[in-house]
Amino acid sequence: MIIHEWTSDTTDAHEEGRRFGAHWAPQLTGARDSYLRLFQQSGVSGEQARIIADECRIETETYAPEVADEFRGIAEGSGLALTDVLLLTARTEILARMTPSMECSTVVYVPGDARPPRTLQTWDWHETLSNETVVRRLRSASGARVVTFSEFGQPAKIGVNDRGLGLHFNILHHRTDGSQAGVPVHVLARMILDRARSVxxxxxxxxxxxxxxxxxxxxVAFDGTVPEAAAIEVSPTGVAVLSAPRGNTLAHTNHFLDERLAAGEYSPYETTSVPRYTCxxxxxxxxxxxxxxxxxxxxGSIPxxxxxxxxxxEQPEHLRWETKLTVALDVAGGAIAFAAAAPADVAAADWRRVGVADEVVPAVR
Known part of the structure; x- marks a missing residue:
């Protein structure tokens, strides 16, 4: 997987989107075409996908107008239809209605003293998808500096801001998925990175x-004295918060841990979520x-x-997942550190670090 980098210092969301869209038009177009193929393989027509994307556009305009402005800029700069830009952002919402997907294992340690949380996540996604991704440094409309890893067309996924807060991201599946229109979960991630200082x-x-x-x-968050972390499970039926006491570890994969939300769990295929959580x-x-x-x-050294x-x-193309990224957050330094590899392969991969405002630190092995 190729991980590109992009830096912007403007707080004008529309202008940032226009510049980003113009520069990365081939990658955005390629992502659009790849996801339309995946949707078709998953039983979602292009027409259905675009209807859901438009529903997400309306909710984004209502609850995150600054992100909606960025999307309009991306459309103008790239030449893609605005609906197709939203189609990339709303891929979770589109797939949730047909074929749920697997991704990600996250673990966080919250020190008992005045040190920041320590984190690690794998990003697992389709073998044939998102083989070009991007780490973006940007300045939000609120003035916060953010660095986030994401697929092309998404406003955020995994990242940190310069206010001592970071965010990891795992997909979940609930029987109420697709029951209403909503803000895309990747837009929610961006809203939190743009606006929040604390859990x-x-x-x-x-x-x-x-x-x-x-x-x-x-x-995860750190104000210079107190570390904190919580898993915020979100679904159309509600939100649950599982906090990590200081001196303890919090892990999450792809099944609900909150008892009420777990009662609506939905997974139509064999999942490795529980073995990964146990690991x-x-x-x-x-x-x-x-x-x-x-x-x-x-x-990565665990046998x-x-x-x-x-x-x-042996699985069909749209059901073949692999670990594409291993990433850690540094909320005290405002940086993400990562390798385009599974944990078992990190030793042979470049380990890179990108801060919210600093120059790129050379990769190490």
Missing amino acids: GEAVAIARSVPLAASSVLTV LTEASDLSRIVDDRERALAF DAPISVRARP
């Missing part, structure tokens, strides 16, 4: 918007490792660990 503020933002699909946003919790001491690359290497997902060639 409490992130929770308030999550509770303030309607949603059409489920996910868990594991939010993280049984190896929770590794999450205490201070150095982010050493932390990734430690989890036959299911958190390093390998594509299964």
Whole structure:
């Protein structure tokens, strides 16, 4: 997977979108075509996908007008229809109505002293999709500096801001997914990165918007003295918050941990979510490792660990998932550190670090 980088210092969302769209038009067009193929394979026609995307556009304009402005700029700059830009952002909401997808294992350690949380996540996605992605440095309309990893066309996924807050992202599946129009979960992630300084503020933002699909946003924060973390499980039927006490580890994969929301769990296929969750919790001491690359290497050294997902060639194309990224957050330094590899392969991969405002630090091995 190729991870591009993009830096912007403007708070004008429309202008940022226009510049981004013009520069990355081939990648955006390629992503649109790839997702239309995936939707078709998953039983969603292009017409159905665009109807859902337009529903998401309306909700985004209502609850995140600054992100909607960016989308309009991306459409103008890239030459894509605005609906197709939203189609990329709303891919979770579109797939939630037909074929739920697997992705991601997250673990966070919250120190008992005045040090920041330590985190690690894998991003697991379709083998044939998103083989070009982007790490964006941007300045939000609120003035916050943000650095976020995402697929092309998404406003955010995994990232941090310069206000001491970071966010990990895992998909979930609930029987109410697709039952209403809502703000795309990737727009919600951007809203939190743009606006929040604390877990409490992130929770308030999550509770303030309607949603059409489920996910868990594991939010970590550090104010210089007190570390905090919580898994915010969101779905069309409600929001649940699972906080991590100081001195403890919090893990999440792709099943609900809140009992009420878990009662509506939906997964029509064999899932590795529970084995991956068990792997993280049984190896929770590794999450205490201070150095982010050493932390990734430690989890990657677990024999036959299911958190390093390998594509299964016997599966049809739209059901083959693999780990594409291993990433850690530094909320104190305002940076993300990552390798385009599964944990088991980090030792042979470039480990890169990108801060909200700093120059890129050379990759290390």
